[in-house]
Amino acid sequence: MPELPEVETVRLGLEPFMTGKTVRKITTHREGLRVPFPEGLARLQGRKIDKLTRRAKYLLVHLGSDILIIHLGMSGRITAMANLKNHKRAKHDHFILDLEGDGGIVFNDPRRFGLVLMVAEKDMAHHEAFKSLGPEPLSKEFTGKILHARLKGKKVPIKIALLDQRVVAGIGNIYDCEALFGAGIAPQRLAGDLSAKECDVLVKCIKDVLAKAIKAGGSSLKDYRKADGELGYFQYGFKVYDREGEICPRCAAEIKKAPLIQRITQGGRSTFFCVRCQK
Numbered sequence: 165m166p167e168l169p170e171v172e173t174v175r176l177g178l179e180p181f182m183t184g185k186t187v188r189k190i191t192t193h194r195e196g197l198r199v200p201f202p203e204g205l206a207r208l209q210g211r212k213i214d215k216l217t218r219r220a221k222y223l224l225v226h227l228g229s230d231i232l233i234i235h236l237g238m239s240g241r242i243t244a245m246a247n248l249k250n251h252k253r254a255k256h257d258h259f260i261l262d263l264e265g266d267g268g269i270v271f272n273d274p275r276r277f278g279l280v281l282m283v284a285e286k287d288m289a290h291h292e293a294f295k296s297l298g299p300e301p302l303s304k305e306f307t308g309k310i311l312h313a314r315l316k317g318k319k320v321p322i323k324i325a326l327l328d329q330r331v332v333a334g335i336g337n338i339y340d341c342e343a344l345f346g347a348g349i350a351p352q353r354l355a356g357d358l359s360a361k362e363c364d365v366l367v368k369c370i371k372d373v374l375a376k377a378i379k380a381g382g383s384s385l386k387d388y389r390k391a392d393g394e395l396g397y398f399q400y401g402f403k404v405y406d407r408e409g410e411i412c413p414r415c416a417a418e419i420k421k422a423p424l425i426q427r428i429t430q431g432g433r434s435t436f437f438c439v440r441c442q443k
């Protein structure tokens with residue numbers, strides 16, 4: 165599933181391609197994805213794309229007073245096509261945006277967990293999908309102090325608490341594991357027990373792993389534009405994620421017989437961590 169850095173990479177890739185262009189036509193090839201496509205999409209035709217932003221894992225296409233919202237779900241891909249006329253519709257191409265000139269974007273989603281929504285800009289903050297979202301992890305608003313306050317009294321493991329979008333928006337399983345490793349915090353610790361200082365370190369690590377992944381994504385952008393828009397994890401070197409049974413890289417630098425990365429299940433998802441250096 166694409167996580168925040170992948171969505172941000174898609175946004176960065178689409179931004180120069182879409183910004184300032186007029187939407188010529190919107191075509192849908194089925195009723196909808198996870199939910200039906202919004203009614204009244206046609207009114208966006210003829211409007212200019214002012215900007216492309218992101219909130220959590222949602223891409224926001226700003227068109228005058230309305231925002232077209234796209235979520236990639238589990239398997240969604242957006243491809244920027246320089247020439248849509250030559251594009252032969254592929255299986256699972258469900259949503260196509262023709263832009264001025266010959267190009268456009270194609271949203272392909274085999275598993276159909278993706279979303280396309282439309283909301284008036286003024287109603288955005290109250291929209292069901294956005295009203296309870298926590299702060300953006302890369303924003304100035306997300307600080308150790310804020311995290312500490314949000315975790316107060318929580319009797320769930322910190323690993324689970326960070327996946328709660330009301331605590332902080334857009335953290336998925338991978339970057340959750342990586343940030344906890346970076347901060348040296350055991351994933352089983354109760355969220356409410358973290359000290360203010362630990363929250364400071366954790367916030368720094370969350371920002372750090374996300375920023376590095378976005379940077380790694382940026383270097384793959386060239387391919388992303390010219391090729392098929394495949395979303396990947398950009399060869400980003402995960403330290404613990406999906407590395408069960410491998411030697412902990414941090415402990416290996418400190419002691420001879422370093423422990424192996426372990427995997428446990430929390431809330432139905434895999435957690436990868438080191439028993440020695442995560443406390």
Ligand SMILES: [Zn+2]
Nearest residue numbers: 412415438441
């Ligand atoms: Zn370790």
